[in-house]
Amino acid sequence: MRTVPSAAAARARLDAATAALDPPLAVVDLDALDANAAALVARAAGRPIRVASKSVRCRAVLRRVLARPGFAGVLAYSLAEALWLTGGDDPVTTDAVVGYPTVDRTALRALLADEGAAARVTLVVDSAAHLDAVDAVAPPGRRPPVRVCLDVDASLRAAGGRVHVGVRRSPVHDPEQAAALARTVVARPGFTLAGVMAYEAQVAGLQDAPPGRPLRGLAVRAMQALSVRELAGRRAAVVAAVAAVAPLEFVNGGGTGSLERTAADPSVTELAAGSGLYAPTLFDGYRAFTAVPAALFALPVTRAPAPGTVVVAGGGWSASGPPGADRLARPVFPAGLRLLGAEGGGEVQTPLRGPGAAGLAVGDRVWFRHAKAGELCEHVDVLHALAGDALSGAVPTYRGEGKAFG
CATH class of the missing domain: 3.20.20.10 (Alanine racemase)
Known part of the structure; x- marks a missing residue:
């Protein structure tokens, strides 16, 4: 059985592997x-x-x-x-x-x-x-x-x-x-x-x-x-x-x-x-299986408007289906962040609140999981492939190859 790392370890692995890249970015964990x-x-x-x-x-x-x-x-x-x-x-x-x-x-x-x-x-x-x-x-x-x-x-x-x-x-x-x-x-x-x-x-x-x-x-x-x-x-x-x-x-x-x-x-x-x-968040609640999140995306912290609150650039990467909180991308690393009910995921910025904001500074990144699998790829041109603890390259999404099939 695959050992699931702690949230802190998972975040450190993702941050270290993508340190040379500027968010927004998306990663596919090949393991x-x-x-x-x-x-x-x-x-x-x-x-x-x-x-x-x-x-x-x-x-x-x-x-x-x-x-x-x-x-x-x-x-x-x-x-x-x-x-x-x-x-x-x-x-x-x-x-x-x-x-x-x-x-x-x-x-x-x-x-x-x-x-x-x-x-x-x-x-x-x-x-x-x-x-x-x-x-x-x-x-x-x-x-x-x-x-x-x-x-x-x-x-x-x-x-x-x-x-x-x-x-x-x-x-x-x-x-x-x-x-x-x-x-x-x-x-x-x-x-x-x-x-x-x-x-x-x-x-x-x-x-x-x-x-x-x-x-x-x-x-x-x-x-x-x-x-x-x-x-x-x-x-x-x-x-x-x-x-x-x-x-x-x-x-x-x-x-x-x-x-x-x-x-x-x-x-x-x-x-x-x-x-x-990819195991998006809409597939977290099944009794028969537990999949490992394999696709995540990162957004940069651009503001810290108040104690316990940070703002990331973009973030309105919501999924198709009936409107609801379960269709919104979920911040997962660092742990202890949540969307604001009055704003949700924004077109140009998204505020996040919670104890996880305490250790974040402008320029840091927050990692999210999308609610639906492939729809993540409509927002990025490439998926950065993570193998072990290092990136092994980048592969184009449909969008990155100039394809939009609706």
Whole structure:
């Protein structure tokens, strides 16, 4: 088991390794990253893990993870990104599933003009409208076959469908709907049905032991147990119904927070995960695993306006999702700092208060963890790679390579 250093030791290691650099800066701890990758593979119990690139957003890190046994392919978050990751003389992967439907005509033109790209990239669809979007760019006789994956809604529905627990994704929820869409795909010239995806966000992306909220934890665990039981039967029925229409290459499910549970579903052939590699704060509250923070960023102290208070430059690096304190970046080193409720993370400066401010002077740095994994990389051009106690170089983020996929 990896020994977790004290907050003081962790801060000293980060400060010493980056002493020659000026913040703002971000670090990826390769030792922690590798430990987290190994833990994900162990939790997957033999199922291959498709890396969710939205949670990484750095080609060098994607390459490092995909070189490890247990990882295979990428779950991309846009078609343009998938084309970039699978293209060129040295592709990051030759197997990318785009996890969300696309109507990006420019990216579709690039896909449909390249037979090799069409063989490497699989589009997700949940209605005939997504097939129409492809055909509108290039009809079947003028393009290579397009690989598609059916996106099946994995949310929990109760009270006759009046209660919806989970994210709003696909309109395809039951086996009959899935089979009908599969028949539509198979009947359309120029499309190949390759797989099924069902992402149980209410299990994979919801903390079941949120810090300081024991009653919420109990409620979440009860809901998740019910959802896992319901989905296991429904997903198996969906897969059987679709496989009766056309053979399937893969069935994808799960996420960082649900690997053990999803791996136990015999209808699933591969898992997806990404956030567990960097271990952002939204993944601190799970009972089944404890990941090691592998991505942090530092901001410089620019003011000390009052005893017990310092101000750092910038800091408004909040995460997507429902507004709340859990979406804000958290100061972690030195220990004993907190955001001010009246200001939060600011556009140009962020005040911090607490006993940790006592030892800080103008020019010192404060280390933060982001709430979501890959979104950190939208704020920096490079990740400084930390190996042991020293930096081993810097690797560009998507932003650093001039890419913004939305």
